[in-house]
Amino acid sequence: MLTLLVTWAKAAVLEVQEYVRLQAATWRAAVTRPFYVHDVVEQFEQIGIGSLTVVVLTGFFTGAVLALQTGITLDQFGARPFVGRLVSASMVKELGPVLTGLMLAGRVGSGIAAELGSMVVTDQINALRALGTDPVRKLVVPRVLAGFFMAPVLTIIANTVGVVGGWLIAVFQLRVASSLYWSSIVEGLYFQDAWMGLIKPFCLGYVIVTIGCHVGLRARGGTQGVGRATTNAVVASSVSVIAVDFFVTRLLITLMY
Amino acid sequence: MAVETRGAAVLEARGEVQAPVLVLENVSLAFDEHVVLRDISFTLLPGHSKIILGASGSGKSTILKLILGLLKPDSGAIWVNGHRADAMSEPELMQVRSGLGMVFQEGALFDSLTVAENVGYRLYEETDLPLDQVRQRVEEVLGFIGLAEYIDRMPSELSGGQRRRVAIARAMAAKPAILLYDEATTGLDPITATTVDEEIVKLRDLEQVTSIMVTHQLRDAFYVATHEAVRRDDGLIRIQPADERKCDEAEFIMLKDGGIAFEGNAAELRASQDLYLKTFLS
Numbered sequence: 247m248l249t250l251l252v253t254w255a256k257a258a259v260l261e262v263q264e265y266v267r268l269q270a271a272t273w274r275a276a277v278t279r280p281f282y283v284h285d286v287v288e289q290f291e292q293i294g295i296g297s298l299t300v301v302v303l304t305g306f307f308t309g310a311v312l313a314l315q316t317g318i319t320l321d322q323f324g325a326r327p328f329v330g331r332l333v334s335a336s337m338v339k340e341l342g343p344v345l346t347g348l349m350l351a352g353r354v355g356s357g358i359a360a361e362l363g364s365m366v367v368t369d370q371i372n373a374l375r376a377l378g379t380d381p382v383r384k385l386v387v388p389r390v391l392a393g394f395f396m397a398p399v400l401t402i403i404a405n406t407v408g409v410v411g412g413w414l415i416a417v418f419q420l421r422v423a424s425s426l427y428w429s430s431i432v433e434g435l436y437f438q439d440a441w442m443g444l445i446k447p448f449c450l451g452y453v454i455v456t457i458g459c460h461v462g463l464r465a466r467g468g469t470q471g472v473g474r475a476t477t478n479a480v481v482a483s484s485v486s487v488i489a490v491d492f493f494v495t496r497l498l499i500t501l502m503y
Numbered sequence: 504m505a506v507e508t509r510g511a512a513v514l515e516a517r518g519e520v521q522a523p524v525l526v527l528e529n530v531s532l533a534f535d536e537h538v539v540l541r542d543i544s545f546t547l548l549p550g551h552s553k554i555i556l557g558a559s560g561s562g563k564s565t566i567l568k569l570i571l572g573l574l575k576p577d578s579g580a581i582w583v584n585g586h587r588a589d590a591m592s593e594p595e596l597m598q599v600r601s602g603l604g605m606v607f608q609e610g611a612l613f614d615s616l617t618v619a620e621n622v623g624y625r626l627y628e629e630t631d632l633p634l635d636q637v638r639q640r641v642e643e644v645l646g647f648i649g650l651a652e653y654i655d656r657m658p659s660e661l662s663g664g665q666r667r668r669v670a671i672a673r674a675m676a677a678k679p680a681i682l683l684y685d686e687a688t689t690g691l692d693p694i695t696a697t698t699v700d701e702e703i704v705k706l707r708d709l710e711q712v713t714s715i716m717v718t719h720q721l722r723d724a725f726y727v728a729t730h731e732a733v734r735r736d737d738g739l740i741r742i743q744p745a746d747e748r749k750c751d752e753a754e755f756i757m758l759k760d761g762g763i764a765f766e767g768n769a770a771e772l773r774a775s776q777d778l779y780l781k782t783f784l785s
């Protein structure tokens with residue numbers, strides 16, 4: 247029992263150590279030459295454009311359901327016209343970043359782990375090194391850059407679409423005047439909220455992609471290993487999204503409010 | 504440098520004039536408790552070939568990965584083209600690797616890239632060669648292995664044998680001095696396997712590439728050891744049985760239980776009375 251615990255603890259420490267080492271290597275590689283521009287562009291496309299549909303759909307329905315639910319609650323206080331305020335505040339501060347993050351964990355985190363994992367088990371990573379290429383530069387750096395910069399962009403899109411979804415419900419279901427909805431959105435949005443909503447997705451994008459890369463590059467044991475790595479990547483990055491969201495929120499509240 | 508003196512010592516002992524391009528000295532490696540290689544030593548002279556035999560799991564691929572610096576030995580030394588490869592950092596190793604070409608077991612082609620991009624990978628990504636010259640070299644290399652018409656295919660659209668040959672093309676494209684073949688013929692039908700063997704012989708004899716061939720298929724091992732390629736006066740290439748002197752340039756190594764169980768040429772291997780060798784050969 248005790249030995250089992252020790253083995254587990256050792257494995258966990260090793261895992262964290264490797265994760266930190268990969269990040270250090272990534273930062274070093276990101277600021278020195280050679281820099282694979284073509285791969286960076288490709289990953290921005292893959293991660294950014296590729297995730298657009300999922301993010302837009304998620305954002306839309308989240309905004310719509312928020313309007314529906316808060317509409318009922320607000321009715322109890324006779325405050326229905328404030329629906330826009332609640333939609334925008336929850337969307338921008340919390341739901342936009344987290345749900346976009348979760349979608350990216352499912353789509354991007356798993357995709358990266360599967361791709362890099364299969365490259366490991368088929369010796370393609372070794373082949374890259376044998377051909378004189380550092381796999382971190384060629385594979386990890388482009389993905390991390392794309393995740394870091396595209397997550398905020400996607401989050402902003404999700405927020406916008408969500409607010410529009412809320413508007414549709416507010417106007418056609420709750421019968422709130424369109425102008426009232428928009429003015430309450432603007433009123434409900436504080437400067438700090440916007441900052442919080444913008445800073446979070448940078449962190450989430452970074453965490454999702456680095457976990458995907460780390461888990462993928464540590465895949466062992468054939469096709470089965472790749473499957474395991476993919477599942478692990480989704481689980482680990484989803485949980486991390488929620489956890490990191492909490493800690494970043496905590497930190498930003500202390501700093502800004 | 505230390506290697507020069509070491510090379511000289513080896514040469515004196517053998518009465519030869521060339522410096523070895525590859526020296527392994529008492530190399531040992533274990534994964535956790537499992538000892539894979541124990542005190543492995545051998546040298547390889549330029550233009551010669553080394554054929555590594557052994558059952559699967561005996562550490563053949565591991566030796567090649569050690570030579571490339573993809574793995575580090577627990578102890579011992581590895582010199583590649585005069586550089587002490589085992590003591591180098593990853594960035595330093597990139598220089599050493601430019602003199603090496605590796606054909607991985609199963610090919611390890613990049614499946615997101617076309618055949619041309621695979622073959623020209625090093626030239627496209629790691630050199631400043633103009634694109635049209637890279638393309639020219641890719642066409643030349645694919646022509647050499649007889650796959651010119653597949654240049655714009657994806658690896659998934661190739662057969663196993665074709666993929667193996669593209670892997671050879673990729674390894675040789677940047678003109679390395681040493682080529683490492685990891686079971687390049689395993690799983691191929693005898694006819695395709697012979698085509699691959701002929702490529703190996705051609706590269707060795709016509710381009711003076713030093714080769715290490717890992718295999719457990721004796722037929723291919725003996726074929727490569729006992730044939731030579733010559734360019735005839737009319738420019739055609741002919742593969743023919745090699746004379747005795749040429750045969751001596753191909754040395755066999757048999758791995759067993761982490762050590763070298765046999766070292767010698769094709770004739771000596773055939774004549775060996777060792778029981779394990781005999782079961783392996785039969």
Ligand SMILES: Nc1ncnc2c1ncn2[C@@H]1O[C@H](COP(=O)(O)OP(=O)(O)O)[C@@H](O)[C@H]1O
Pocket residue numbers: 534539557558559560561562563564565566
């Ligand atoms: N990365 C690794 N981790 C642990 N064990 C390994 C690793 N690579 C190889 N091995 C073990 O080393 C031994 C030799 O492997 P290998 O060199 O691939 O054999 P082969 O002669 O078939 O090419 C095998 O028993 C294998 O299980």
Ligand SMILES: [Mg+2]
Pocket residue numbers: 563564565608685686
């Ligand atoms: Mg092997």
